[in-house]
Amino acid sequence: MSAAQTIKIAPSILSADFADFGREIQAIEAQGADWIHVDVMDGHFVPNLTFGPPLVKAIRPHVKTVMDVHLMISPVDAYIDAYAQAGADIITAHMEAGPHIHRTLQAIRAAGCKAGLALNPGTGLHGLEYLLDQVDLVCVMTVNPGFGGQKFIHSQIEKVRQLRAMIGDRPIHIEIDGGITPQTAPLMSAAGADVLVAGSAVFKGGSVSNPDVYGHNIREIRAAAMAGMK
């Protein structure tokens, strides 16, 4: 990517203290988070359950940056308005969530949000060329979605490279989700990513009473990613 490439770090609150989301969000934003990534899981599309719209609405006042809501749910269309009304800035749906992803992306924009499209590790870029005018962000999953703390899947590096070439200079973010650490971040920035989601690597070792660790972790990931661009 160009020299103007900047890296955004989007901590996933899946790794936060679930009894204390408000203070956790305040702490990671104060420590340098660019976006807040909210992982919504339905126990059907992925084998785990997390946050419904009321929870997202409850945490919204604490988010001063950007609320990036990743819907790992199927069907998805029926829930878009609820997450938009809960205050999402970006809503990302999965290519694999149903047969009508084009309609889903239209519905996200119609609800007033930026539209994101996520690709599982086993999904290629085929068809994406017909969706580029409908997306503000493409999220490349570097783990199989469902859980935090999984191992980064290296085969996705080549996918990100091809995606960067396909996107060219369109104003579309490339977000990476899963297994991001100071070791894997530079591989992704070098391939052309500009938004890095990180759960366990941001929250590791810190807490709301020891938030400096969050800042240290975020700076390490960001510095490694920036170094990867050179």
Ligand code: DX5
């Ligand atoms: C995976 C989620 C991710 C995940 C990232 O299903 O979409 O956002 O929480 O967690 P780490 O950074 O721990 O892999």
Ligand code: ZN
């Ligand atoms: Zn996610």
